[in-house]
Amino acid sequence: MERVIGIDLGTTNSCVAIVEDGVPTVIPNRGGYKTTPSMVAVTEAGKRLVGHIAKRQAITNAENTVYAAKRLIGRKWSSPQVKNAVLTASYKIIEGPHGDVRIQLRDKTYSVPEISAMVLQEMKVCAEDYLSEPVSKAVVTVPAYFNDTQRQATKDAGQIAGLDVIRIVNEPTAAALAYGFGKTMEKTIAVFDLGGGTFDISVLEIGAGGVFKVIATAGDTFLGGEDFDARIIDWLVQGFKDQHGVDLRQDRMALQRLKDAAEKAKCELSTVTETEINLPFIISSGRNEALHLQRVLTRSTLESLCEDLVERCIEICKQTLEDARLDRDEVEDVVLVGGMTRMPRVQDSVKEFFGREPSKGVHPDEVVALGAAVQGSALVDETKQMILLDVTPHALGIMTFGSNFEELIPQNTTVPTARSKIFTTSRDRQTAVKILVMQGEHQKATENELLGEFILTGLRSAPKGQVEIEVTFEINSDGIVSVSAKDLENGQQQSIQVTASSGLTKEEVGRMMEDAKEYMVERQSSDEFEGLKQEAEKLIGDIERMFPQVEQIVASSDFGRDAIGKARGIVEKARAAIVKRDSAAVKEHMESLARTHRMFKGVVSRPHG
Amino acid sequence: MTRIPRLNPGCDVRTLPLTSAESRLVARIDGAAGEVDLARSTGLSESAVTAALVRLRDLGAVEMVEVASAPTQPKPAAGVASQSPLLAPSDPTPPWDPKELEEDVELDGERRRQILDAFHRLDRYSYYDLLGVHELSDKKQVKTAYYAVAPEFHPDKYFRKRLGAFKPKIEAIFTRLTLAHDVLTSRERRDQYDEYLDQLRRNRAAESVIEETRQDAAAVEAAVLEAAAGILEAAKAQAPAPEAVRARVQSAQERREALARKLLGGKKLPPRSVAASPDQPIVYEAAQVDPETMRQRYEEALATARREQVVRFRESATAAVERKDYAAASNAYRIAASLAPDDEELQALSDEAEHLAAAGLAEGFLKQAEYEARQERWGEAAMSYGKVCLGRPNDAKAHDRVALCTMKMPGGNMRRAVEFGRRAVELAPTVAEYRVTLARAYIEAGLEKSAMAELDRAEELAPKDAKLKELISQTKVQAAQRKSK
């Protein structure tokens, strides 16, 4: 049975896990870290960097380092969230060809799924290194409150990365799977997940026999650690302006340093009550003098800066319990997920709201990936007795007369689910019907997310009302929407194409996949080169060390002198190949190097004299 | 010694006109629980339990058994051990085409059979039956039952398997199970569903009582005749009643008693007369009675039998009226009236009871229809609203609703929609809303001109209602579009 990895593709950090001998395990990256920053950069030399190395060079290469791409995935260029990101991000966000979002890194533009794919690819490689076997199947998590477009785009990212994403799982649900894994219990729990970019709350029931049933879920896909950081940055920028009359926002590098410092201060304030932010030479004033930023941030200031953010989380919790028709005391355990739940103010608010101490049993950074791995193994392994019943976070409907929203599948409906509706022609000889599919909770259709529109075509030309088409709206276990139509008269399946208004086309995804594969080949060969180089350098080193001794022994013969000359030639050629990073050439010389090495060894070990 | 109620296996409680308290009680009767236990488990008072048990016994649903002592250990609550019938072994005579088994899919034969069985039985079960729980099972028991059955029909169980036509079936089963779970675990939705089930049963029972009246009346008449004939023949034979007559008398009597049980709805049987029970010896007269006297006696016997039956049925009708069981009352009155065709008072009473029964039935069907409409089961709702109209021929709204639901159901008969829409407008000519419904029905039926006329009038009637106005103008656009093409 092929192994399935679970990937938590986070806004700030990503994590990969696998079920090994029945035990869910996090796979560390090459640096030994269990999580990898979701950052991607392109260096001046055009080299692609992902993860920790990308993060380390972010300050000096701010414009070409992407962070928090997840906040942009599946969003329209025209959305307020993107507008806001354009203003605050240190990298360049531009409009794509489908009204979608692209990111400019040096001379190339990338779609957001492509950026996410780079992170996914990194996680895939981590897993392959760890398992020493190729991996192609993955379960990838998304915030529960992601809509169809965002899910679709995440799936695209997986495909671009060369992964068969067998299931998209909601992050809090995955956390619950890991929490309940291997235990027998019947319990109602709440998962409170505040990460770098998004907030999710889910209420679940864990039933006997490994059934996990989500009762209600809600969240905010634009509420997370990034927003807490932004508050600190605002505070710093404003203070600096008041003091020096200089706007730090104009300088991308300064902004990146501020961002770094803000996050660091925020994390520190989870353990201490006061911290100093010290950024020397942050910018130069108009008179060419260097200015420094130095300020003390206290925990209570931070808390007051971010009070409303925490309140928003609690508001959403309240609403979710109402939707679940549960009283607070019916929730038997609260699980905290996401780095931001380390903030004491967040913990206190959760505790106060649910009236109980949150569970300490899970690791907030790893539990989501572990759950994804658990779900992956349950899906492919028939002997596993675990079933996940998740819900759709958004209502699905269509636009009707007067741009009203007609709900077809309500929020919090267990998926997979389907709903059929019969459409009929309203004019004589009408041969096409247009249907707008939307997702959201608003009465007014225009307030909701337009997933796409489709046109039923090729209808029989007949008097009005005579042609009836049954359209089935489906939400699958990934939370992804599909639509199919049947002509009721002849039972013929109508093919319809829902063109997501901001997604990538099939062709684009295909092309991006090819690009990504090329990169893999490139990357693999460079890995290979590094290996060859090491091996060759070791041989060269040994050979050079033996030269004086060998020379002494064989210098007397012509043959010996000739051999020494040849050996020098081989070493030089190999050196040149290494300098040129030409792995094929290095490989070519490897054999002669090894031969020379053997020969030299033989000479020096022979008794002489 | 304690008395323990047991369910009578021969009786289908579903067909009985039970109140919700009574059905709850029935659900808790497990052959071990005594009256005190039942009171505890149903939340009813002990006296209420006793009263309900008496009625249930009279209806033939339960029998009381004397046992040596009360069971000391309380039995586990009902509903724990049971399981969904969908997990039970297959039907011996499956309602599906065996060809369906032959599809080329990645499922073993047993699974295929299980899925087909489950799918084709879905509509047979109430939500309770579907999950294999009792009407009194609590939330936790419902959940446990759901968790036991739902994974068997979750598509993930067959992840990436080729399922062909089995796929939509598995999904339909899963969706229904989940609906049952969702309804039964939400206080509000479950209350509504219980009410609906109660209503459905009561409506069915009441309907069948009324439908059977004619048959019942004939049975009573036959019983009367037979009783009289029995006397006559017995006398003729100048001997103890021969087996044949005894048998006939007995069978007539049994039928009558069964009928009486049904009509009286739990009241004690009135004293038997005329045809005495076989174990009470009938006093037969000596021989040598001349035919004429015999005939007279027979007539007398017949008249007495009739009178007594009339009295009986009147009594039971009055009792039924007191219970507000107008269906039973109407039935009893009708039988009484048929036995005494000259009694005008009785005829009037019968008519009134019938009227009340129809109205009561309409009330019941209205509740049923409203629930069905809320669940968007348009076809069923249209039917139920139609039955409301039978009892309330002057109820405009009910007629309007028939039209609306008919339009919404797939394959609805538009002529029927127009017919009911028209009647609604006739009954309440000033209600704009009904005119809009009618107009829409007209459009569906291809009668745009009439639709336009209705809409014009609706507009005059409702100049203030913005929402309605918008609807009217939209409908007008629709009508105009259709007309122009």
Ligand SMILES: Nc1ncnc2c1ncn2[C@@H]1O[C@H](COP(=O)(O)OP(=O)(O)OP(=O)(O)O)[C@@H](O)[C@H]1O
């Ligand atoms: N000790 C800490 N105190 C406060 N905040 C912290 C702490 N540690 C990490 N964080 C914050 O948590 C966030 C990252 O959390 P996490 O890794 O769970 O997010 P993510 O999974 O990448 O994002 P998301 O789930 O929203 O997509 C960052 O904003 C980080 O600053």
Ligand SMILES: [Mg+2]
């Ligand atoms: Mg996360």
